[in-house]
Amino acid sequence: MTTTVDLAPPPAPSSDPRTPRRLSPGLQPSDRIFHGGATVIGMVVLALTGAIGLFLGFQSIPTLHYYGLHFFTETQWLPELNKIGIAAVLVGTVEVALVAMVVSFPLALMLALFITDYAPKRIKSWLISTVDLMAAVPSIIYGLWGFYLLQPHAINVARFLSQYVGWFPVFHVDTDPNAAVWQQSRYTSSAFIAGLAVAMMAIPLACAIMRGVFDQAPLGEREAAMALGGTRFGVARTVVLPFAKGGVIGGTMLALGRALGETAAVLIIISPAYDIKPRILEAGTQTTSALIAGNFGNATKSQLSALLTAGFVLFLITLAVNSFAAVFIRRSRSGAGTEI
Amino acid sequence: MTTLYSLPEVHEDDAPPQRPRTPRRIRSFSSEDRFAAVGSVLASLALVYVGYLHIFYFSGLLGFLICWYVAFIVVYGTVVSVANPRPIVVERLVTSTLYLASAIVVLALASTVVYIFAKGWRALVHVNFFTHDMAGVSPTAPLTQGGILHAIVGTVIEVGIAVAVSIPLGIGTAVYMTEVRGRGSKLVRTVVESMTALPEILAGLFVYVVLIIEFGLSKTGLAVSAAMAVTMVPIIARAGEVALRVVPGGLREASSALGATHWKTVIRVVLPSAAAGLVTATILAIARGIGETAIPLICSGASSFMNYNPTQEPMNSLPLFIYTAYTTHESLAITRAFGAASVLMTMVLALFVTARFLVRDRGARR
């Protein structure tokens, strides 16, 4: 029997065998279309989103050129008098966000720890759903809740604080808190109450991130702490929290970014006031988003540009906060487990 | 018996020849502990009731609850520390605080939902609330006139268009970043990630300035959809990227090793494996869009009439209806606002349940 196949001599190597051989990616036509299509989509999205950032930046130039540094130091927003500045607005934005963080951070942290380490199994899955749902509730609904349900109760707390720690400027209210008939309207529509409503949006966001990181705390270290006679809190303190430090910071920052940009809930609760004041319990404040929502309607082109500039400053702040958050979360995810 | 050692004598009476084969109930929280906890709750309640309301003459429910908690921590801590070492005391106090914190959050959410429905109820019982628009109906008109159908339809149309645009763009971008990994993917990722930080109101203002002021288009539902898409695409792209990245590389290699093209691998293997995550990402984005208030406020007007055409005339939506009704400060208008909020809440709940159902269904099949 002879084979029908010709045994050709081995082909001579085309080049020096010690250099790496070049492999063609060998994409089939369908893959070429696929890669091309995906790239086009990626580029379109890049162009669109990038355009917004650039647009906001460019729109800010004339405003910043015209008003200069006064844009950041002027407190009033009186386009008729050509007095425009975001000093008070930025302070208000930060105050509302900080109140939201002071309230939401401990609650989110405790809730996340409860879900991962304490809750009985049945409660656990139920709580996870609750937190997810909380994140999906529209902010305007939290606004209504904060204004109609929470505010009548919260002003009592506000009055209590101003009565007893009113010497501290943050809790001071410009009225007599001890008056027999106290002026309730001095305590409503404040940064404090707006912050409480915004906290409802910050909690689920921060909690979800923290929970994810707590869950990743290595089981081996958890068990080691338990086997040494540690309580659940001992395990949390020695293993879970040190491991999740980055995630806790990151989640909080992410929630802060959200709180800074919040519009609807704040718009419903606050009454606008353009002065720089640390008194968060006192009626009246203003945030950047609420400023835009309240003034875009009858704005001229140059006023719109000023609003865009205010928005751009807000965007830069949230962007910085979010980027920090991303760095922290990424770092914590890389994990410091004991691998051998 | 397999033990070689004789059993300790003390246990011989309580060691029956056939031991029960049912799990033993181990209680780390004895009845004594339970008594201490319940007793402390009651004792602190009594203490605060007397002190807060009758000695110091404070008022307000919230303040009462806060003082109750402080009193509870003191009482409970004292009671527990009688019989327990410090770590156990700390553990008990931490546990009760964590329970409390969780209860606060759950209560806050529950009170939101219940309150919205309770206040909206008077509007919801009228059929015309769901079948009429507000054309020619004044905000002070009785609840038997007018309705929010135009706002419901507007929300559905606006969100529908935004989602229809955002899903292909968002998932396409996610695929580009994780599967194709072209030269620009790093830049795309950076920009997309930054844009998730864009406050919604800026997306609205951007569309307003460009489309409506610069190009002279009128305020329409389409403008709202465009601004919504601007906020949705980065959300879907980023969450989608995370979902695609956790698909094990082994699956891709297995598919390639069978001779599948990259396209087939992505369509048949990668995307189905990541489906649960992609669905969650999309629903998250939809929920975000439905509740959007700032964008319709800027890009569309609060019309009072029905409008099915997103390209002409303003189009109302539920959040915008709620906001404008709220700003009238008329009690009937505010009841309508709560009615609309109930409908909005129901839509979000329905989406949420759908997402759970889809994800669970996926998980069960795999």
Added chain:
Amino acid sequence: MKVSLDGAGLTGGAPRPDAGAGVRPVGPAPAGLDALGVCAWFGQTQVLDDVSLSVPPATVTALIGPSGCGKSTFLRILNRMHESTDGAQMAGEVFLNGEDIYGPGHRLTDVRKQIGMVFQKPNPFPSMSIADNVTAGLGLTNTKVSRSDRVDLIEECLTRAGLWSEVKDRLDRPGSALSGGQQQRLCIARSLAVRPKVLLMDEPCSALDPTSTRRIEDTIAELQDDVTIVIVTHNMQQATRVSQRAAFFLAEPGSLGGIVEQGDTVDLFEHPRDERTSDYVNGRFG
């Protein structure tokens, strides 16, 4: 033979010396451990059935047997680590010095403090230095020691774990920077610092190279006078090297995990009474 009760009579819950009295080089006397009719479940699945084992004080007992026969589960029942797993349940009793550690009067944390555990994979706390790792248990159980006692304790525990000479110059370096074998000995030192009466070891050498394994075995031999040791091992040579007593676990198809035979290690290996034991120790299966 009331071996375990003798142990109980000697120590009988004697309190640890006060911090002021200085750290005694040796903690409370080792205690015996008796498991009686232990069953274990994960969810609805039963994995152990009616296991009884006596561990005399100051001995090393090896639990041997093929994979998946419930040795580790049994070990985790001995210091109540079992119940930390979701859906895990147990039945039966475990007596430490004649007292049921699952009884109502016993605190979970006290039990685990008295019965320490070393895991298969070394798990030092990565955020802590070597010294802090050793004393981590003191913080967890709120045991107060003075500064000088702490230094003494660190040296003593690291010495007993056979690690002192290797790390004495870098006590403030992170624990995770050590090699695998060193990490495991650090974990042993960490367990010793809370003065356990019993030390459970769950395949402590299976992730280690032969040299490190040897060091750990030496450590076990030195520890056994001070602390009762129960060690799970896959390695039968290791069982013969380190243990005086041994128990052979087996889960045959169709039956649940349990002890086939237990006794003196030498007897068990040289004159097994059960055919299955003989097959296993002679390497015919498993």
